[in-house]
Amino acid sequence: xxxxxxxxxxxxxxxxxxxxxxxxxxxxxxxxxxxxxxxxxxxxxxxxxxxxxxxxxxxxxxxxxxxxxxxxxxxxxxxxxxxxxxxxxxxxxxxxxxxxxxxxxxxxxxxxxxxxxxxxxxxxxxxxxxxxxxxxxxxxxxxxxxxxxxxxxxxxxxxxxxxxxxxxxxxxxxxxxxxxxxxxxxxxxxxxxxxxxxxxxxxxxxxxxxxxxxxxxxxxxxxxxxxxxxxxxxxxxxxxxxxxxxxxxxxxxxxxxxxxxxxxxxxxxxxxxxxxxxxxxxxxxxxxxxxxxxxxxxxxxxxxxxxxxxxxxxxxxxxxxxxxxxxxxxxxxxxxxxxxxxxxxxxxxxxxxxxxxxxxxxxxxxxxxxxxxxxxxxxxxxxxxxxxxxxxxxxx
Numbered sequence: 001x002x003x004x005x006x007x008x009x010x011x012x013x014x015x016x017x018x019x020x021x022x023x024x025x026x027x028x029x030x031x032x033x034x035x036x037x038x039x040x041x042x043x044x045x046x047x048x049x050x051x052x053x054x055x056x057x058x059x060x061x062x063x064x065x066x067x068x069x070x071x072x073x074x075x076x077x078x079x080x081x082x083x084x085x086x087x088x089x090x091x092x093x094x095x096x097x098x099x100x101x102x103x104x105x106x107x108x109x110x111x112x113x114x115x116x117x118x119x120x121x122x123x124x125x126x127x128x129x130x131x132x133x134x135x136x137x138x139x140x141x142x143x144x145x146x147x148x149x150x151x152x153x154x155x156x157x158x159x160x161x162x163x164x165x166x167x168x169x170x171x172x173x174x175x176x177x178x179x180x181x182x183x184x185x186x187x188x189x190x191x192x193x194x195x196x197x198x199x200x201x202x203x204x205x206x207x208x209x210x211x212x213x214x215x216x217x218x219x220x221x222x223x224x225x226x227x228x229x230x231x232x233x234x235x236x237x238x239x240x241x242x243x244x245x246x247x248x249x250x251x252x253x254x255x256x257x258x259x260x261x262x263x264x265x266x267x268x269x270x271x272x273x274x275x276x277x278x279x280x281x282x283x284x285x286x287x288x289x290x291x292x293x294x295x296x297x298x299x300x301x302x303x304x305x306x307x308x309x310x311x312x313x314x315x316x317x318x319x320x321x322x323x324x325x326x327x328x329x330x331x332x333x334x335x336x337x338x339x340x341x342x343x344x345x346x347x348x349x350x351x352x353x354x355x356x357x358x359x360x361x362x363x364x365x366x367x368x369x370x371x372x373x374x375x376x377x378x379x380x381x382x383x384x385x386x387x388x389x390x391x392x393x394x395x396x
Contacts, residue, residue: 037129219231231244269316373388
């Protein structure tokens with residue numbers, strides 16, 4: 001993607017041609033702004049391409065502020081209200097992209113995620129956005145009332161600068177800490193980033209008991225701190241994953257226990273008491289509702305082997321509590337290589353929730369995953385990219 005207009009001053013430079021960056025550039029360009037979009041990648045929007053198993057979970061019908069984590073939980077409200085899932089769905093339909101709803105309001109392309117990349121590229125073309133890609137950003141500085149961006153292609157001037165370089169997740173496709181570095185350079189606070197929507201590793205003793213269940217899945221309700229999710233849990237060679245675990249990983253902190261309800265929606269003690277005369281051994285009895293391999297190993301880990309009818313009322317109470325509140329303590333996450341997004345980022349306290357502009361550095365904007373706004377699993381992070389990109393694109 002080669003230069004078109006030389007090095008003359010730009011109205012807006014957007015650094016990062018991912019979901020948020022392309023949305024912002026397209027919106028600004030279509031408003032008549034002269035926009036330059038810079039990205040260091042050789043392939044456009046790799047994170048979109050690999051998302052949703054290659055089908056891009058591009059939004060969620062039930063998107064709202066409660067689906068996001070931030071030091072300021074109200075920050076995302078304005079942008080989300082002004083660019084809703086319905087707005088992006090209308091764009092998808094205008095381009096004739098077929099899609100379908102999966103569980104819990106998640107929308108996926110019927111075809112390839114490349115369709116969403118093509119949509120965004122086309123929207124940028126409608127806005128006559130100019131590109132430099134691949135192009136390495138080497139330095140950013142203030143220049144009078146605007147900014148100077150020094151790159152491997154030369155120097156560029158602009159009135160406004162938008163940082164859309166994302167977080168640290170999936171380093172294999174080129175993630176960088178640039179947004180945090182630029183924020184700190186200009187005196188903005190950064191909430192320490194960490195992996196989110198990420199599998200969790202188990203302590204050696206727990207892994208010894210359950211590690212050979214790799215590939216086995218069961219529906220649970222898992223909770224930690226303010227998070228609670230009822231979805232599938234998947235055992236892996238290193239620990240636990242699956243939608244329920246990816247979701248709760250955003251709330252879990254080192255040292256925390258997870259509470260796992262193995263029989264969600266059911267009072268386990270009452271269920272056990274109702275069948276208290278059963279002569280079936282407890283692991284086989286639990287296998288009526290749980291995968292048999294798991295039931296066997298869970299009972300072994302709890303030293304349970306006798307028939308249900310031999311349990312005393314206090315033992316049934318204790319067993320019921322253990323089934324509805326199985327407590328395990330992860331030893332850590334599997335890191336940015338396995339994380340879908342980054343928690344934390346540029347603090348919202350110095351950003352306008354309406355425009356994403358820094359209050360202390362006029363003309364400097366931060367959008368998308370770079371900001372301390374992190375969505376749940378299921379299309380919410382893409383919706384934040386669209387909404388925050390739109391907010392900045394309408395303001396620059």
